[in-house]
Amino acid sequence: MKCINKIDIQKKKEKMAEITEPMEPKTEKKETGRKKPGVLAALIIATAFFTGCGGKSFEMAYSPDYPVSGFRMDSPSESDDMAEPFAMDLCVVDKDVTAGTDVDLSQSEAAGLFCRDDKQTIYAKNVHEQLAPASLTKIMTALVALKYGSPDTMLTASANVKITEAGAQLSGIKEGDQMTLTQALHLLLINSGNDAAVLIAEGIGGSVENFCDMMNKEALALGATNTHFSNPHGLTAEDHYVTAYDMYLIFNEALEYQLINEIIQMPSYTTVYHDREGREKEITVNNSNQYLQGAETAPGTVTVIGGKTGTTKAAGRCLILLSRDASGKSYISVILRSETGETLYGGMTDLLGEIKN
Numbered sequence: 005m006k007c008i009n010k011i012d013i014q015k016k017k018e019k020m021a022e023i024t025e026p027m028e029p030k031t032e033k034k035e036t037g038r039k040k041p042g043v044l045a046a047l048i049i050a051t052a053f054f055t056g057c058g059g060k061s062f063e064m065a066y067s068p069d070y071p072v073s074g075f076r077m078d079s080p081s082e083s084d085d086m087a088e089p090f091a092m093d094l095c096v097v098d099k100d101v102t103a104g105t106d107v108d109l110s111q112s113e114a115a116g117l118f119c120r121d122d123k124q125t126i127y128a129k130n131v132h133e134q135l136a137p138a139s140l141t142k143i144m145t146a147l148v149a150l151k152y153g154s155p156d157t158m159l160t161a162s163a164n165v166k167i168t169e170a171g172a173q174l175s176g177i178k179e180g181d182q183m184t185l186t187q188a189l190h191l192l193l194i195n196s197g198n199d200a201a202v203l204i205a206e207g208i209g210g211s212v213e214n215f216c217d218m219m220n221k222e223a224l225a226l227g228a229t230n231t232h233f234s235n236p237h238g239l240t241a242e243d244h245y246v247t248a249y250d251m252y253l254i255f256n257e258a259l260e261y262q263l264i265n266e267i268i269q270m271p272s273y274t275t276v277y278h279d280r281e282g283r284e285k286e287i288t289v290n291n292s293n294q295y296l297q298g299a300e301t302a303p304g305t306v307t308v309i310g311g312k313t314g315t316t317k318a319a320g321r322c323l324i325l326l327s328r329d330a331s332g333k334s335y336i337s338v339i340l341r342s343e344t345g346e347t348l349y350g351g352m353t354d355l356l357g358e359i360k361n
Contacts, residue, residue, distance in 0.1 A: 094123060094227075094256070097249060101128040107354045113320070113341035114248040117355050120256065121333040126358050131249040134230055135340045138314030138322050139173070139196045140251055141238030144219050146189050146267075147258040149208045152218065155186040155263060159207035165199040169239055171316075174199050175287065180280025189263065190273045193312060195289035201237035212236060228253045240318040248338050255312075255324050255336055268310030268326065271296045295325070300349045303357040305330035321348040330361045 095118040105127050109115050114130040161181045167174060175197030177183075185207070191200040202212060209215025212235065219233040228250035234241040246254075258264050267273075274288040294300040295308040302308045311325035320341035327335045337355050342348035 095119070095125045095252065096123075097125040097128045097131055099128070100130070101125050105358050107351070107358060109339070109342075109351045109354070111343045111347040112339050112351050115337075115339045115351065115355060116248045116252055117335060117337045117358055118252050118256075119333060119335050119359075126335075127355060128249075131252075132230060132247050134245040134247055136240060136244065136316065136319035137238055137246040137251065137340065138316040138319035139238045140246065140312055140314040140322050140324055140338075140340075141233060141236065141244070142192050142196065142201060142314075143251075143258050143264075143312055143324070144223065144233060144254050145201050145204060145215075145236040146193055146264050147254065147261065148215065148218050148222050149185060149189065149204050150261050150263060151222070153185050153208040155184065155189075157185040157207065159183060159185060159188055159203050161199075161203050162206055164206065164212070165202050167198050167202070167239075172198050172239060175289065177203055178279065181277060181285065182280075183275070183277035186263065187275050187277055190267055190270070190275065191287070191289060193264070193267045194270055194273045194291045196292065196313065197289075198237040198239060201235075205236040223250070223254065226253045226257055238314055238316065238319070240316050246340075248340050251324055251338050251340070252336050255326070255338070259326060265310075265326075268312065269296070270310075293323075293325075294345075294349055300353065302327065303353055304359075305361055306335075306356045306359050308356075309334075321345055323348055323352055325352065325356075327356060327359070329359050335359055 097116070107115075107127060109129055112129075113135055114133050115127065116125065116129070116131045117127040118125055159182065161177050161179055163179045165177045165179065165181075173196045175191040175195050177191075177197065177199040181203075183203075185204065188200050188204050188207075191197040192204060205212045205215035209218055215236055216233050219236065220231075223229075223231045223233070228246070231246045231250040231254075232243055234244040238244070270291060271293075272288065272290045274286065276284050276286045279285055291297065292313045293308075293311055295302060296310065307328050309326040309328060311323060314322035320343060322338075322340050322342070324336065324338040327337065329335070335356075337352060339348060339351055339355070342351060
């Protein structure tokens, strides 16, 4: 592998800086002490790690023996310009991890279980295969909205919130309706309202198209290089896909926002907003996460904290969760394209069973 010298790194920094900043973030994130991977690190991981994943191919595969890579830096003290290892604070996986597990995910296309505290990949099946994410898309929508907007930002719905696709989940937002970003995020993540996604995208990005550009640039910055978003809600669209591993990266980042943490734990939500005439409109929505509703139970001493569901014909049944074990360690689990609700939750319960206290 060709080593990268200081001049090369500086040139890459300058080049990437020209294309990776849609606008200045308007809000501060919850302080966690984690160092953020830079754009350069995303560039390195894109070329050094995800070889052959989901139909994308690159010239070289990751090897821990490379003197310079997204995962290893032999002499990081040589210069402050040297790139920080991208995955130093993340779980890493480049192949299936199923040996020694007792999980039946034969009717699900891809799945992963990651310990956030130990940085350990416990289970992985097809985690780099590109698949439709359905409403798991909305996690990135919420992340970008909070990064570039304020919770109290007032949003006004345009005519574009009218979505006529059969089966599309809607919160009933009409043209001229007004609500805060906080209210819209609750409808987005709890009710999975596709109209709420359009309201947020236009209110924060100026247009759906521009907001999708922001989503894709954020994905690149996070190292989610096998992902591309064409809309903010996840309804089936050409060139709209994620991988199970990229969803782990995106959800892991989204959890740095306290508001997202709070919303994904809520079984229901009631709020009052206003229509174009200033009249009050009250809405109550329920979470479709069956663990939060008590219809499904996690195994042993595992506690499901919250997450996001997603369903379309193209994506099948999808689910991503944040859970904790008895010692307080946290885990992200994700399943993409399960055939039915029964296989989705049965497979997820099996997957959570691999968490050993």
